[in-house]
Amino acid sequence: MIAELAPLRADVRVSRGECLTSEEGEAAWVEAEPRYLHRAVQNLVSNAMRHAENEVRxxxxxxxxxxxxxxxxxxxxxxxxxxxxxxxxxxxIDDSRTRASGGHGLGLSIVRRIIHWHEGRALIGHSGSLGGACFSLSWPRTQVPR
Known part of the structure; x- marks a missing residue:
């Protein structure tokens, strides 16, 4: 995904941060709908790239x-x-942005809906490492059948 989104803004570096798994040496698996999860992360990263000065992690x-x-x-x-x-x-939240400058104000609501389908939460906070925003998605690894 980094290679896919990085060309959107050549002046912003998209990097892979800390990637931890509790299962040493085992294949990491996540029960999720890959197409939708990809869309949620893609929306977060492209939004971060629009607002970043130099880096997205x-x-x-x-x-x-x-x-x-x-x-x-x-x-x-x-x-x-x-x-x-x-x-x-x-x-x-930024009145200076228009549809012509990018976005319709739907990306983050789509993110929240997708993560809700996965019985999870979408949150925002301050980035301790980069100083801007930190968007977090969390959900259970195993989905309960409905």
Whole structure:
């Protein structure tokens, strides 16, 4: 995915951060719908690239029961008062952005919907390592049949 998205902005470096798994030497598996999970991460990374100054970092952590993907950037971040509403459809916190400059305000609501289908959560916070925003997706490794 890094190779796929990196050409979008040549001035922003997309890197792989810490990738941890609890199962040493075993193939790491995650029960998820790959097409939708790919779309969710793609939306987060392309959004981070739009707002980053120089760097976007993608990390993941696989534990016995839980999966987590973090997308950090070194952009201006998102004000805490907008953290919940940023996942609302058509929401933009930057009034200067228009459809012509990219986006319709749907990407993050799609991310939240996809991760909800996987019985997980989409969260935003401050990036401790890069100083901008950190978007996190977490969901159970094993999905319960409905």
């Amino acid at each position: 993608i990390s993941y952590r696989l534990e016995a029961q839980q999966c987590r993907i973090d997308v950090d950037d070194d952009g201006p971040g998102v004000p805490e008062e907008a953290w919940e509403q940023i996942f609302t459809p058509f929401m933009r």
